[in-house]
Amino acid sequence: MRLAVPLGLSIVLASPAVAFEAKLQVEIPQLNVAEYHRPYLAAWIEGADRSVVTTLALWYDLNNPKNEGDKWLKDLRQWWRRVGREITVPIDGVTGATRPPGTHAVGIDVTQLPLAELPEGEYQLVVEAAREVGGRELLKIPFAWPIASPLSLKTQGESELGNVVLELKP
Amino acid sequence: MKVFRLGLILFLLLPGAAHAHRAWLLPSATVLSGTESWITVDAAISNELFYFEHHPLQLEDLTITGPDGEKITPQNPATGKYRSTFDIEMKQPGTYKLAVAGSSLFASYEQGGERKRWRGKSEDLDSEIPADAQNLKVTQSQRRLETYATLGAPSEATLKTAGEGLELAPVTHPNDLFEGEEARFKLLLDGEPASNVEVSIVRGGNRYRDSLDEIKLTTEDDGSFAVTWPEPGMYWLQASATDDKTTIDKASERRLGYVATLEVLPE
Numbered sequence: 001m002r003l004a005v006p007l008g009l010s011i012v013l014a015s016p017a018v019a020f021e022a023k024l025q026v027e028i029p030q031l032n033v034a035e036y037h038r039p040y041l042a043a044w045i046e047g048a049d050r051s052v053v054t055t056l057a058l059w060y061d062l063n064n065p066k067n068e069g070d071k072w073l074k075d076l077r078q079w080w081r082r083v084g085r086e087i088t089v090p091i092d093g094v095t096g097a098t099r100p101p102g103t104h105a106v107g108i109d110v111t112q113l114p115l116a117e118l119p120e121g122e123y124q125l126v127v128e129a130a131r132e133v134g135g136r137e138l139l140k141i142p143f144a145w146p147i148a149s150p151l152s153l154k155t156q157g158e159s160e161l162g163n164v165v166l167e168l169k170p
Numbered sequence: 171m172k173v174f175r176l177g178l179i180l181f182l183l184l185p186g187a188a189h190a191h192r193a194w195l196l197p198s199a200t201v202l203s204g205t206e207s208w209i210t211v212d213a214a215i216s217n218e219l220f221y222f223e224h225h226p227l228q229l230e231d232l233t234i235t236g237p238d239g240e241k242i243t244p245q246n247p248a249t250g251k252y253r254s255t256f257d258i259e260m261k262q263p264g265t266y267k268l269a270v271a272g273s274s275l276f277a278s279y280e281q282g283g284e285r286k287r288w289r290g291k292s293e294d295l296d297s298e299i300p301a302d303a304q305n306l307k308v309t310q311s312q313r314r315l316e317t318y319a320t321l322g323a324p325s326e327a328t329l330k331t332a333g334e335g336l337e338l339a340p341v342t343h344p345n346d347l348f349e350g351e352e353a354r355f356k357l358l359l360d361g362e363p364a365s366n367v368e369v370s371i372v373r374g375g376n377r378y379r380d381s382l383d384e385i386k387l388t389t390e391d392d393g394s395f396a397v398t399w400p401e402p403g404m405y406w407l408q409a410s411a412t413d414d415k416t417t418i419d420k421a422s423e424r425r426l427g428y429v430a431t432l433e434v435l436p437e
Contacts, residue, residue, distance in 0.1 A: 070203055071202075071204040073203040073204070074201050074202060074203035077436070078437075085320075085323045085324070
């Protein structure tokens with residue numbers, strides 16, 4: 001038992017990122033509009049140089065009967081420029097159908113690369129939503145990595161997004 | 171035939187920035203997603219940007235190049251009172267280049283003491299200018315207008331220039347232009363850097379503002395210039411030059427013009 005402590009410490013030091021937990025909640029607001037379509041939404045983490053570390057979620061009309069769901073991906077303008085145009089959708093574990101108004105949890109698998117070995121530095125969570133015949137909104141939550149204590153970071157959208165909460169635990 | 175080609179000739183005769191008329195191609199979109207897509211394009215000559223109010227641009231000299239370098243046939247071409255229009259089916263990802271490029275001649279001469287003017291194609295010059303023409307002056311006009319559209323990731327192959335006349339060689343990809351960011355281009359004349367040439371850039375929608383808000387730049391020694399886009403929108407870029415390097419023996423002067431339509435997206 002006494003041996004286990006230094007052993008445990010050495011593992012933590014060797015790959016400190018493995019031990020953390022991350023939770024993301026995104027609220028899609030209820031809107032009183034004549035024609036409502038669920039928004040397309042992308043959430044990703046980018047570095048200080050704005051290069052994208054990883055896309056966490058991409059919600060779009062992936063089961064469009066005419067197979068035209070990807071036609072509007074470019075409306076997620078920032079995501080399209082930084083990630084979308086270079087990749088093929090769907091992405092396993094990332095893409096999903098559009099969601100109705102309400103608060104939704106976005107799964108963040110911290111055991112997978114690149115998050116499992118996220119280098120020390122400044123980052124930001126970016127959430128972008130674009131709605132057919134509606135508007136677009138982009139929210140950012142900056143954070144420094146690694147963290148020493150639990151963090152609950154929040155931001156509030158004004159039009160296409162509601163509350164966005166990022167919880168990080170070391 | 172001459173009447174039919176009037177649209178192009180009007181465009182070819184545009185003497186430069188001082189002239190009110192502007193020729194342009196206006197794509198319905200320049201950044202597209204999906205595995206296949208369509209765009210529709212308007213082509214016109216107008217005063218205000220980008221409104222149909224003066225003359226259609228004829229499509230005879232239109233070339234569409236796909237990402238693989240193959241030529242693409244425009245679909246549903248039509249020419250109306252104020253504009254021409256055509257569709258492009260985009261079947262492969264990458265950057266498509268749309269160009270209307272041509273060369274024409276205009277001549278002035280005296281016949282029996284009377285001053286006369288002629289305009290047309292080089293192959294008709296000898297047969298249509300009378301043998302007794304005096305003080306004949308032939309000017310060659312070489313003009314090109316272009317725009318780009320990209321399905322999926324931008325590609326570089328179609329950005330290659332033809333090496334003829336006045337052209338724009340993008341350094342920044344022309345379908346990756348954003349508000350507040352600097353974009354760099356090179357102006358070329360017959361494939362060589364065109365230095366000290368004035369470039370004029372005007373954002374569309376000037377019907378709804380009092381000021382033209384023209385951006386005027388001068389190309390550097392290597393032909394390059396940079397613009398930081400003040401606002402998102404569809405921009406009209408124009409440059410012109412004059413020299414004596416005609417490709418037609420009888421022409422003593424060459425007037426060159428280049429126009430690009432560039433879309434700048436919001437951040």
